[in-house]
Amino acid sequence: MHALVIGAGPTGLALAVMLARDGHRVTVLERDAGPPPGGAEAAWASWSRPGVTQFRHPHLLLPAVFRTLRTQIPEVLDELTSMGLRPGNLLDGARRFGLLDEERPGDECFMMMDVRRPLFEAALDAVACRTAGVTVRRHTGVRALLAGRERVSRRPHVVGVLTADGEAVLADLVVDAAGRNSPVGRMLRDLGAPGPVEERDESAFLAYTRYFRAASGTEADVPLWPSAHYESVSTISCAGDAGLRSVSFFVSSQDRALRLLHREQAWDAALRLFPAEARWAGNGEPVTGVIAMSGMESRRRAYVVSGVPVATGIVSIGDAWATTNPLFGLGVSLGLLQATLLRALLRTRDADDPQRLTLGFHQVTEGILGRFHHHLGVWDRHRLAEIEGLSRQPPAVYEPGGPDWQFRRTLDTVKLRDPDILRAVAATAALLATPETAFSDPALVERVFALGRLAEQPWEPGPSRAELLAAVGSG
Ligand SMILES: Cc1cc2nc3c(=O)[nH]c(=O)nc-3n(C[C@H](O)[C@H](O)[C@H](O)COP(=O)(O)OP(=O)(O)OC[C@H]3O[C@@H](n4cnc5c(N)ncnc54)[C@H](O)[C@@H]3O)c2cc1C
Structure with missing residues (x-):
């Protein structure tokens, strides 16, 4: 089978390697440039990724990411180790601060990584590019889908894509891994399909982050727990590699007063009011200004509506399928798990029947990952309502x-x-x-x-x- 993957983000690259290991030929088309030469620091300093707005935001790579890589693509962990990364454990902070006294059998399932995202992507890219069967073509945006008609439903059956340069690339399966702003829904509508049904929350969180280089002698090298929830804001404290650490404030998008956090002075003044986060920043020297991010609402797209696929020959994974509130740090986890679900399905007889493949993928995705997405979305809606109530006068x-x-x-x-x-x-x-x-x-x-x-x-x-x-x- 020839699989064509749109997007060389974490989900697209990980899927490409998994499918190639199963003997498939995989082409990944990516609009942005690849990692610059010069190793880890060059990736952080100068890799331009306009296709991923959150590229320089802190990314916790939680245990599902670690677990998936260790079992499916261990070379990525080797690559990261060669860049100086040391895996940690989600419980390390609680242990370090004396809240857990003993290690229990099973605690190893909480192994995770704190690494700057450009380094993570550079490691994935290096492994994908040397995997037999994978071709990663950068600077190659996808402009449209090519399709015929499915025999029974008369819906489009996707057979390939048209690149921005007008080249037709044919495939047995097209995988939309184009991220949160995936254009695939629009492309399907251009073909006369109804497009996916999208559930989307109106309000969301905004994030304001600064990175610090820890001062020497700073006490712990892991935060007690990554997230904390205060009266009007939530925070994420993230350990980075190379002595970097970050603090992010998450505020409601309705909370106009706190948008001033995008100013360095306001951000620094706020940090001083949060003892745990200020301690975590550890009087370190800031190495970035305030990195702001909006448009982070929880969203999910269904490509099977009332039991009928919107189109066949194409499936959507990672952020292109669903996004979650970054406070949970679960976006990459969900994308990688979904890649393993698709890999497993393509090993079955359903792979030979486009209808069964689309329906089967929808079913396992919704059945396994949809439950997590639902829980995260419910938390968001309540938490945003809580913050919004407290922001009113009177609260x-x-x-x-x-x-x-x-x-x-x-x-x-x-x-x-x-x-x-x-x-x-x-x-x-x-x-x-x-x-x-x-x-x-x-x-x-x-x-x-x-x-x-x-x-x-x-x-x-x-x-x-x-x-x-x-x-x-x-x-
Ligand atoms: C502020 C913030 C913080 C986050 N923190 C975390 C965290 O701590 N932990 C975590 O696990 N997740 C986190 N996430 C979520 C995480 O960033 C996403 O889940 C992850 O990027 C999804 O990977 P992906 O490969 O599905 O999509 P993306 O990373 O978005 O990749 C999509 C790719 O498709 C390309 N593309 C788009 N359109 C086209 C086209 N037409 N043709 C060719 N290529 C195209 C893009 O250029 C891009 O490279 C965070 C998100 C935000 C917003």
């Missing part, structure tokens, strides 16, 4: 719509106070369990609520909203 405390949110919110507050609760939360971050399965034991749920009753407020202790607004200059 309105968000009354949870149901026990599910109350439980999830309580978990955020208490997870670092009990080793079993922490491991169950880590299992959800590792995509080893949904919140329902990780907390199927009623005794564990009761422990969550019992600890929650001891907490003074449902968010981490930090500055009040008035203090935060005063610091950023919009009080």
